[in-house]
Amino acid sequence: xxxxxxxxxxxxxxxxxxxxxxxxxxxxxxxxxxxxxxxxxxxxxxxxxxxxxxxxxxxxxxxxxxxxxxxxxxxxxxxxxxxxxxxxxxxxxxxxxxxxxxxxxxxxxxxxxxxxxxxxxxxxxxxxxxxxx
Numbered sequence: 001x002x003x004x005x006x007x008x009x010x011x012x013x014x015x016x017x018x019x020x021x022x023x024x025x026x027x028x029x030x031x032x033x034x035x036x037x038x039x040x041x042x043x044x045x046x047x048x049x050x051x052x053x054x055x056x057x058x059x060x061x062x063x064x065x066x067x068x069x070x071x072x073x074x075x076x077x078x079x080x081x082x083x084x085x086x087x088x089x090x091x092x093x094x095x096x097x098x099x100x101x102x103x104x105x106x107x108x109x110x111x112x113x114x115x116x117x118x119x120x121x122x123x124x125x126x127x128x129x130x131x132x133x
Contacts, residue, residue: 013111015082017104018093022082024108026115034112037080041105044073067098074098074105081108 011027024030048069052058075087078101082090094100 013115015108015111017082017090020089022086024081024111031112031116033080034108035116037077038109038112041073041077044069048073071098074101077105077108081112 011030012023012025015022015024048066051066051069052062055063071091075091078087078090079085090101090104091098094104
């Protein structure tokens with residue numbers, strides 16, 4: 001009798017960020033969480049960008065508040081993917097620059113989109129190949 005074997009794929013990726021290995025999960029709950037987090041990130045980015053209409057007339061306090069909000073925004077998305085408490089060390093490694101960490105945010109967005117699209121495409125292709133038979 002022939003025995004067939006099926007192995008599940010890993011539902012996570014290991015991502016090397018500045019020499020630290022982080023596990024990024026891609027199970028259903030995580031993909032949903034990432035999608036919601038990026039939606040909020042996009043909405044909040046637009047709000048923050050519009051806070052100061054004219055930097056010439058902005059007060060020092062308004063500019064400082066904008067900087068704090070930008071940092072918190074980046075922290076939120078980084079910790080959503082890489083886990084609570086990961087932002088501080090990565091912020092230091094990024095030269096204490098939220099703008100520098102945006103490269104990481106874009107990278108995380110790319111792998112999120114790639115993983116969620118890959119699963120959709122695989123399912124659709126298998127379905128279509130079975131329908132054609």
